[in-house]
Amino acid sequence: MPFVKTTWRNSISFKVLLAYVAGVGLSILLIALGAFALITSRSDILLTTDVAERTHELAGKLLFDAAGRPTGFDDSEGDRVWTFKSLGEEIGYRVLDSQANVALASTDQAFWSPVAKAAPSEQGHFKFEREGIPMYAATAPVEHNGATWYLQFAVSERLMELLHQGFAWPFMGAGIVLFSLVLLFVFGACAYFTLGYALKPLREVSESAATISPRSLHSRLESKNVPWEVAPLVRSFNSALERLEQGYRVQQEFLATAAHELKTPLALIRAQIELMAPDKGRDSLLDDVAHMTRQVQQLLLLAETSEAHNYSFAVVDVGEVAQQAAAYLQRMADAACVGIVVAGPADTQTPWQADRSALFTLLKNLLENAIQHAPAGTQVRVEFTTSRLTVRDWGPGVGQAQLPQIFTRFWRGAHRRDHGAGLGLTICQEIARAHGWTLVAQREEPGLSFCLSRHHAGPG
Incomplete structure (x- = not known):
């Protein structure tokens, strides 16, 4: 979503202070003009009033x-x-x-x-x-x-004029100048700090709004301490969040329900095809059913990983989970003639705060993606520390223009061996976000690497 570029000219504080300075300047000008008119007019009214x-x-x-x-x-x-x-x-x-x-x-x-x-x-x-x-x-x-x-x-x-022009008016002019300086600087500083205090609730509301994401749509902006002029805007924003949360929940429930309901018919279709006499048509149908089944499973997994309440965080050894994921995919790697190397601190645990099954799914998908793109005879290397994990292959990689699309749903690379659904990396990104981690893809020479960074501030 594009953001409007803000400048100091759009600042409420700047506009209010500008109006204040303009008002002060106009007031000083009017006072000076009035005093000058009194000095130069030699008004009988002024002299008569003083004498009286x-x-x-x-x-x-x-x-x-x-x-x-x-x-x-x-x-x-x-x-x-x-x-x-x-x-x-x-x-x-x-x-x-x-x-x-x-x-x-x-x-x-x-x-x-x-x-x-x-x-x-x-x-x-x-x-x-x-x-x-x-x-x-x-x-x-x-x-x-x-x-x-x-x-x-x-x-x-002539004595009155001497007193006025020689003594009274110079003192009055000095008084006007002093009053102007006090009005401009002292009251200006008060206006500046008053604006800062008055707009502080708006900054807090803005910071709260910036933290809202699809995983925290249940959050609402606090409208108790905001100025009453802005309170309707905050309430409208909260109402929009309620509608957005409702729509998001409905979408996720539909996705999970549809994926779950499709699993049983696909299993029945597969069973019926396996009972058919072996021929080329049967094998082709089985491949199609396997592809559809994989898509349905990944859709169901994507729906589950998008919900924060599905996670159970605990301290896990990332090295142990990486070894389990590598062992799980060893047969796939052997079939592709690709080696899997897991490297980390020797004889030392690497504890991460994570949901163990979700971390396993993330590593499995990254390894599976790397194996699918790695040429025969090469390796897929997993390296990890207490705060960082990297999965790299020595395959053809992706172009610089395609790199931003790599975590997009249903996007697939051109060099993979299977016919995946294009959801594996999207699931990895969802899991990383749920843990407060950062997952990025980087081009290598040759190949591609995925870097998972652990931050101290999030759930992980």
């Missing part, structure tokens, strides 16, 4: 004497009083009663002379010019002992 806030702040700190007249501000404002003395041309305040009489002021009356003599209660936010300099001012009422006083605060436009 400062006026109400001063009004809240106004102090009175025993007679109820304003005398100054509390100590917390003492460190700022010097600004009214030092910058008397640019900034000032005064306190008026309800008749607009001055009770307290930081400057002389000339500072406020351009202001119309209107009732203080009617002067909330106002603007005037003093010696051609625009001034922004505001009034804040103060209640004390039943009397109402009005604090007026004024500051020049």
Whole structure:
């Protein structure tokens, strides 16, 4: 089955982080544009708002004497009083009663002379010019002992712009830069690790799905800890596994049942043919029946080896099983004038964790295949260690293009002597997979070798 090639562009983490970076960049751009607009607009609203806030702040700190007249501000404002003395041309305040009489002021009356003599209660936010300099001012009422006083605060436009552009805005720009860096890196790192934690269940589900094979179709993906957005996909996958397992079981049962049901009719046909008078037709029919019987037996064996519950694992001596398989096929090898050599560690057992009968079938099929392809007068050599077994012949072998097909069902080599069903090597592969072993075919010069590798991680 071809797999779709994945790239980092298809990563969910990459797309989310890309969206995060784009959102951060757009936010920073909007903040910078807004700040730049405020700096360059010289908005009356901004200046008026600042003056009004400062006026109400001063009004809240106004102090009175025993007679109820304003005398100054509390100590917390003492460190700022010097600004009214030092910058008397640019900034000032005064306190008026309800008749607009001055009770307290930081400057002389000339500072406020351009202001119309209107009732203080009617002067909330106002603007005037003093010696051609625009001034922004505001009034804040103060209640004390039943009397109402009005604090007026004024500051020049050029001083406000100096403070904003020379001090406030540079600090604001540095703040924007610092905020941007924190947002990008600190929150970016948090987003990265959060994504890793959030996607961890998906990686675990993916790893679990990768381990499912025809021998573990009973397994299901765990949907308990996966994100709820992905849970329907996991449940759908589990449902598909249930249907697949059911179909696989039905197929295996049909294969085993069909093979078993065919054995009896073939035995009856063979018995009837053997009762016929000897002639060429009789021998040909017996050969056909023998071929069909072998196919049925191998189909039944293939169905059995495909089911994990048919195996009983124990510690067996692979050298002993190899000797038994060689002895079982000795008559076949003698008839083909092919020698069988079994070589392994001397006087030492080679224990493997395996199903003994299945291991015997695997070795028997490999040896039988080698004998069928080995030229007369040559050898079939079996070599084994505690972790590896090799069966090699010195026959014509197979071409490089045919090598990937060698374990395919019903595929047969062109140089074998009998008319086998083409299932022997498929059965070997099924047995190897059930044990967690690796069985591969390799071209030799000349001949072909089958290498069975034992791993520590599987049943064997």
